[in-house]
Amino acid sequence: MKKIIVAFSFFAASVVIAQSVPTKVYESNNYSISLPEGWKVTNDSDIVNIFPGNEIGAITISEYHDLNLPKAETKKFILALYKSSDDEKKIKSKSGKKGYTEYFYEYFDEKEKLVWITKVLQKDKDMFLISINCSQKYWNGNYMKLFNEAFESFKIKK
Template sequence: MKKTLLIFLVLFHLTVFAQKTNTEVFESENYSIVMPDTWKITNDDGIVNIFPTNQIGAVTISEYHDLELPKAETKKFILALYNSSEDEKKIKSSGGKKGYTEYFYEYLDEKDQLLWITKVFQKNKDLYIISINCENKYWNGNYMKVFNETFDSFKIKK
């Protein structure tokens, strides 16, 4: 009983006093994303990169409008982004929010030891690509958690 109480108190203490990362919201005309307030952001001709100061990886967002990409070709397009020879079945797709079809793909670049996680949102002629790239050796613990939280906070406004 005493051991159980001690374990409970330790876990409670860790939960209450755990350090919470301060965040800020990046807003564009068409989407928003929540990121750690210590991270940097660049916008190169509409391609947004959000990354920690040590630059071990990034969350990248690009958006395309008036793009003629048939849904039947989207999985091939995603594989082509990484010069991947993997089967299209590796890409998961589902009906997403607001009428978007959502595609999900994970890829490990063996040569550069980079992990890529990509979501593509497609609706009519609109396409949003959001991806994480992170050096594989850092993909654990806090980096994995913070990258995923940022990645998962992406919201399309319209």
């Protein structure tokens, strides 16, 4: 009897783990990103917003070309986006794929109760700014997982 219970537990766990949300791909000329089926996409002057139907948060993608922002100023730029008093050391940076420098920053807006996660990919005068904002109330479990999976699927084409 114990063997049957253990076998059933493994089977049930594998079914739960194997479940995934169907996705679709949003493509622009310069990048692609996978997002859950049913999420909405808007493109306002090349600023793309991706969000669930209940609009509890969004992924925003902006791209800049011919931007004259020295790498030494990028961390200050990121902090200025949020009017954050955080130290620049809180922004992690590393060499990324295709010659881009990747910057990563997490910020919590106490006033609005929003979680912000930002990734900046910069190479020469090209920059991609990808951010998640989500109401703290919903930033757990499935929404956090869905936002992060979409966020991590962002790929530059060139």
